[in-house]
Amino acid sequence: MRRVVQFSTGNVGQHSLRAIIGRPDLELVGVHAASPTKVGRDAAELCGLDEPTGIVATDDIDALIALGPDCVVYTAQAETRPMEAIEQLVKFLSAGINVVASSMVWLVTPRLADDWLREPLGQACESGDASLYVNGIDPGYSGDTEVHSALSLVTRATSITVQEIFDYANYDDYEFTGKSMGFGLSPEDEDPIFYVPGVLTSMWGGPVRNLAVQLGVELDDVTQRIERWYTPTRIECKMATVEPGQMAAVRFAVEGVRDGVAVITMEHVTRLTAGAAPEWEYPPDGKTGVHRVVVEGEPRVELNTHVSHPALDVTEAGCVSTAARVVNVIDWVCRAPKGLIAVEDIPQAEVIRGLMW
Template sequence: MPLTAPIRVFQVATGNVGSEMIKRIGAHRDLELIGVHCYSPEKVGRDVGELAGGDAIGVIATGSVDEMIAAAPDVVTFHGVFPDEDLYVQVLEAGIDIVTTADFITGHHRNAHHRHRSGRPITEVIDDACRKGGSTFYGTGMNPGLAQILGIVHTADVAEIENITVTESVDVSCHHSVETWKEVGYGRPVDDPTIPDSLYKYTAVFEDSVRLMADAFDLELDEVAFSYELGACTKDVDLGWYQMPKGSLGANYIKYQGMVAGVPRVETHLEWQMTPHTDPAWDIQGCYITHIKGDPNIYSKHMIFPKPGVRLDDPSDFAAIGMTVTGLPALNAIRSVVAAPPGIVTSADLPLRAFAGRFAT
């Protein structure tokens, strides 16, 4: 595909990430938005620019997968909260590539915890659809996704790695996804016995992030261990879009540790707070931290700041930053995914240019 030819994109979902990506696709020099699929019937038939909170752009939302396939896009971008494997199979078998930010990095945890209705491993179902259609499937995001790529790149000048830990230390109240936080357990009493299983089930994609890094290092893991600490709200918290009573889950520290001979070698940590009013509370740094023990030692912070004019006291502006850094790793990788061979690809398979942004034109 010539570099001058825009890649025709059909997007799925207009939620938090999806709405922001509609705006970003419009400004992306590689891409042309030709359609959007919505799950909510009340959105179908409306201009997607208006659905995203902006002006009309002449693209009308559909609720039909058949219409999406008939439009013959080069790629479908999927930004739903949870994956839709049935849609994936239809699109991939039609020869259309998919790039998603929904809970997929290597597929390991999808196989373990979310078996396909056929009983087959989900990665097998997706890969078969890719082979049938000659299409490519790729999952990414900020974390898991880019955060682990940053960690891998930071080892390029390390002679002997003893341990690598990538930590997300963030206030997650900017991510206005009620469904996500209900599933994770935020707002439930901190002593609710269902919380540990919920935390594991709905963060298990971070196990995949550990496996992705280990794969890049050619490191064979014995297991990926999961552990957690919970922070209970010290008062009733009302965020406007989410409520957490006193004593409910309002923060957590989770570790996914890739173990070799009983020693943690590759780790992803999640230091999250929905509110600072918890016990215990953590020193949230608002960044992504790579810490490498080895020869030499490396410590790096990936810090994200708004451009001038963005008001951090405006909840929508603040939330848009998180949605941008979640979705842009997918958009910027599209040209490399379209050029990749059929099948499931991970970030370890793509060239460096897949992780490059674009200069403004």
Template sequence: MKIIQWATGAMGKTCLRAVIDRPDLELVGLFVYGERKAGLDAGEIARRPATGVVATQSIEDILALDADVVIHAARLDPPFERHDADILRLLRSGKNVISINGGSFPPFWPQERQARFEAACAEGQSSFMGAGLNPGFGAEKLAVLATGVCSDVNSVSLRELVDCRPVKSAAYVFDIIGFGSEPGRVDPNHPDWVPGQTMNALFREVVGCTAHRLGWTLDAVETAHTLRAAPSDIEIAAGIVRAGTTARIDWNWLGIEAGETRVDLGIAWTMETPPEGAPRPPLWTIRVDGTPSVKLDFDLETPVGWTARTSAEQLGVAGAVVNAIPAVIAAPPGLQSAPLATHFQAFTRA
């Protein structure tokens, strides 16, 4: 299977390594945004042996390649649809696209966006699919599978805590994510708040996908986002979160059916230093209110002896993406929700 990697930020670079390391995948192209990386061999960027594939900033070069799948891992910057034009060109050129930034449940998209993607897929006889961890795996796959032991389900919930202190980009932390804003002057649930626009676009469809797979017809997806201020200055990799400004953002989406909350999805982004000696929480805490009820704590760990800076979560995104490649290739042209199971399949080692 011939693969193009699009972008080489922290997540894109991890996906690139996963493609290079798999003998059943052939890297044929690499798109980069930065001039510093253009012209370098993909292996040099990924800290792997030379591949013979040279990174390019030219989308025309990428469009001219023969490839089965493009792994689209561009940084998520507002507005949410800013990368759509590039993705549509890739689809029209006949290349299937897997995105790590949404695509869990395209039926939840605005009709105009659906129509643009469907038209591009029809022209190129290609497919678009989302894959990743959250979105891509947590609620819409793992939480749904957890209900397999239940004879009745009233609701499902997922909680995630993301430690944002290591993020180095000040522009991303303070301008895009929303840290450093003043809680008293910002309404995180207002539709005009830019960080909320991006997150809502990503995760409303996760709630919709989860509900759809469990047979619920939602009347609405409501938000209950909250901001928490830092009691004192917090020094982080990107700078300083000043006292009185936002140090924690609790994103919360509620899927409502007939006045009842069916899906409760919460993701906390924090710059707060955990209390000394506090245990590290699992990546996800999943709860199913049903018969029986289910409690599932799900975590990821790096392999034994792992010394690279790549985190377990980054490795998990890459794994979820490469495991989705056969599904998007086999899918008919058009917008596709990832199958409930896109598990690892053993390959023949060279």
């Protein structure tokens, strides 16, 4: 049984915490919470379970290290505070504690990550004899596992398009996702952080380049494109209230270009409510969200992944799946050689072990 610490209890963390508590092969030994309103509360309360665990949340990282866990599940929002997140991760890794994470999305393709990320974390893995693995749905599953499955069905591929097409109206994350994507901004407002030149390519360029390497394709360039949609009417939803003339949908992509043609594309089509950007693509069959891979080639292949839950909105169901992408590999990561781990390093049968009991 692996001894596990859950780090954060937000949109993804509450679901990974619940999963850890429920699995017979994992033992929850600690929980980190940054918010004073969560510190001191039982882990069960923080993830909607009724039976107390006896494990209470703390903001003391040293106390969590002293517990001697095998692994930390790190789901804290890190993209807005990368240097602080690196410091936290280095502490765990240097202490010999493995980490699986849905944060620091640049590390979904660790071999292509910039030096400022790869070097301190790689050195911490080396000194602590520990491993770090980062993945999720997008970046993550749709650009690796799903696209690998699609490519295995063709004899020749001419282009690959990876899409997240989602209605974010009920996604309760305006402070990061809403602001970063620019929902509610007017045309004359300053660009949000996602659309500053180079930011999109830093986040999704790694998966594009990684696929190119795996395919043996030499790209001429990796570029980004952005298209905004401004609502003519007021939109009220959980994500935000958007007034007429403000942005309520966005379509952006990072493209790997060869001979002037985009051959590998990672695209997001994100709207607030189904009425936004009606001329853009929608998920099939009336779904509110889908992760899609389209391979043009011999033959053409299209895979659509839709997650759902009887009690949760599709965006929250997606958070459950994001948690699954890291919780399910805890045992393998704990057995893995030290260092930064990529999804292609993990035998796929390992990510489904222990899921039925």
